[in-house]
Amino acid sequence: MTEKKSSIPVPVTEPWTEEFWKAAKQHKFLVQHCNDCNINIFYPRKFCPECWGSNLSWIESKGKGKLYTFTITMYGVEPRFAPDLPYVLALVDLDEGIRVMTRIVNCDHDQLQCDMPVEIVWQDINEEFNLYYFQPVK
Amino acid sequence: MKGKLAIVGVGEVPTGWYPERGDWEMINTTCMEAIRDAGLDKNDIEGVISVNPMAQPKLQSEIGFGKIPEELGLKGCKDICIVNAGGATTTNCIRMAEHWVNSGIAKTVLINHVTRHSGITLADAINFFATAGIDLQWEYPFGMSYNGVMALQATRYMHDTGTTPEQLASVCVANRKWAMLDPNARFRKPLTIEQVLKSRMVSTPLHAFECNVLSDGAAAMVVTSGELAPQISKTPVYKLGEDVLYLGATATQRKERRMGRGPGAAQKALAQAGLTLEDMDILEIYFAYPHAFLMLLEALGVCKPGEAGRFVMEGHTSPGGKLPCSTIGELSRGHTGSGVSTAYYVECARQLMGKAGARQVPNARYLLTNAAGGSGMNMIWSVWGRDIP
Numbered sequence: 001m002t003e004k005k006s007s008i009p010v011p012v013t014e015p016w017t018e019e020f021w022k023a024a025k026q027h028k029f030l031v032q033h034c035n036d037c038n039i040n041i042f043y044p045r046k047f048c049p050e051c052w053g054s055n056l057s058w059i060e061s062k063g064k065g066k067l068y069t070f071t072i073t074m075y076g077v078e079p080r081f082a083p084d085l086p087y088v089l090a091l092v093d094l095d096e097g098i099r100v101m102t103r104i105v106n107c108d109h110d111q112l113q114c115d116m117p118v119e120i121v122w123q124d125i126n127e128e129f130n131l132y133y134f135q136p137v138k
Numbered sequence: 139m140k141g142k143l144a145i146v147g148v149g150e151v152p153t154g155w156y157p158e159r160g161d162w163e164m165i166n167t168t169c170m171e172a173i174r175d176a177g178l179d180k181n182d183i184e185g186v187i188s189v190n191p192m193a194q195p196k197l198q199s200e201i202g203f204g205k206i207p208e209e210l211g212l213k214g215c216k217d218i219c220i221v222n223a224g225g226a227t228t229t230n231c232i233r234m235a236e237h238w239v240n241s242g243i244a245k246t247v248l249i250n251h252v253t254r255h256s257g258i259t260l261a262d263a264i265n266f267f268a269t270a271g272i273d274l275q276w277e278y279p280f281g282m283s284y285n286g287v288m289a290l291q292a293t294r295y296m297h298d299t300g301t302t303p304e305q306l307a308s309v310c311v312a313n314r315k316w317a318m319l320d321p322n323a324r325f326r327k328p329l330t331i332e333q334v335l336k337s338r339m340v341s342t343p344l345h346a347f348e349c350n351v352l353s354d355g356a357a358a359m360v361v362t363s364g365e366l367a368p369q370i371s372k373t374p375v376y377k378l379g380e381d382v383l384y385l386g387a388t389a390t391q392r393k394e395r396r397m398g399r400g401p402g403a404a405q406k407a408l409a410q411a412g413l414t415l416e417d418m419d420i421l422e423i424y425f426a427y428p429h430a431f432l433m434l435l436e437a438l439g440v441c442k443p444g445e446a447g448r449f450v451m452e453g454h455t456s457p458g459g460k461l462p463c464s465t466i467g468e469l470s471r472g473h474t475g476s477g478v479s480t481a482y483y484v485e486c487a488r489q490l491m492g493k494a495g496a497r498q499v500p501n502a503r504y505l506l507t508n509a510a511g512g513s514g515m516n517m518i519w520s521v522w523g524r525d526i527p
Contacts (some may be wrong), residue, residue, distance in 0.1 A: 074341060099390045
């Protein structure tokens with residue numbers, strides 16, 4: 001019997017994104033916030049891309065959003081993702097006004113619809129990293 | 139800018155799969171053909187600007203450090219450069235050549251591309267395409283691929299417009315009809331909508347026939363100033379206008395409405411040329427995936443939102459249609475990486491020179507073409523003509 005094992009690559013981080021991934025380990029999705037511009041930023045930057053300032057902080061996302069678009073990946077991915085097939089790659093718009101690439105899990109593929117409400121669900125990768133996936137709101 | 143640069147010669151090897159064919163054989167063949175086509179002596183070439191073969195590091199070094207003029211014995215060559223902007227590379231080669239030929243650096247410049255995917259191990263090729271233009275922190279861990287990011291766009295486009303799978307598939311069929319007339323296309327057997335929809339689902343809504351097939355290819359062109367062009371060639375092809383919009387490196391940062399803004403650059407390019415969309419005899423639209431072709435037709439204003447699928451299905455963009463589009467047969471041609479764009483510019487020149495054989499659009503005088511890099515980081519539009527209006 002062969003074990004179905006994914007070898008998902010871990011995110012290649014920057015010093016200023018380490019806090020994001022530390023929080024992810026605690027199942028918290030942090031959204032970077034510029035205190036001067038009062039905007040939410042994704043992905044987290046060293047400097048605010050609007051004002052170039054460093055007055056940046058984090059807010060915790062409520063983990064709710066809408067499915068902007070999705071694709072059921074069936075075939076033709078590199079070997080490391082093959083054990084996961086089929087998987088649902090997606091773009092989700094979080095209520096905090098940012099868009100993230102993610103996967104949709106715990107769903108019937110036939111029921112997926114653009115704009116359907118989704119909520120965050122965490123996927124443990126290893127001791128250091130959790131990835132944020134989403135599932136339809138039941 | 140208008141009419142300051144002209145293409146005076148082109149060369150190309152058929153797109154295919156050539157594990158036995160050397161990179162340098164393909165480079166030599168295409169460059170010699172382009173120089174002969176321009177009616178020039180090899181020693182007339184004063185500069186060489188090459189498309190970077192991103193997935194082939196050895197070749198990248200050889201070309202980047204000046205091997206082409208030595209290999210071809212270009213005794214008049216003054217300088218070389220290698221350019222890298224993904225699918226937008228050829229455009230940048232042309233831009234740089236425009237500067238060289240108008241500033242006295244070189245009177246004539248050879249621009250060339252070669253990509254030989256068959257020379258790369260499959261694993262290396264997949265790994266290259268999996269990570270080139272894909273963010274390693276925010277995209278790659280989720281299993282994004284080029285097919286995936288384009289499939290995401292296709293799903294939303296179909297949701298917003300009601301475009302059907304049959305209409306999407308009809309883009310592949312229109313492409314195939316052009317490819318069947320093109321000895322340089324890789325896939326030339328007849329193709330039906332049913333066959334497209336029966337092919338393996340790769341990433342919904344995209345079937346195998348709706349995705350690119352990595353291929354080998356090489357092409358070259360000789361360019362010169364608008365001033366010198368008529369002395370060199372009876373059929374110079376002039377660059378009449380160009381504009382571009384940067385859209386963003388990562389998919390999550392590109393709002394779909396911005397795809398709609400891209401063609402604003404097309405209007406500016408047309409305005410520079412002093413022409414309108416109605417003056418265009420061909421739209422040489424580079425799109426890589428079928429829904430993107432439909433989105434671009436709608437964004438250009440050729441069709442109202444949601445009507446491009448029907449337009450294509452009715453055959454208007456196919457050979458003999460009222461608006462010939464993408465005459466190199468795009469999806470049926472085989473994907474040569476950054477070289478697809480080179481192939482488009484070469485085809486633009488062939489059509490306007492009257493050298494496009496069975497797919498020649500009668501009396502083609504002006505055309506609009508585009509290019510884009512990465513997974514859609516930018517959108518470049520340019521207008522070309524066989525005269526300067």
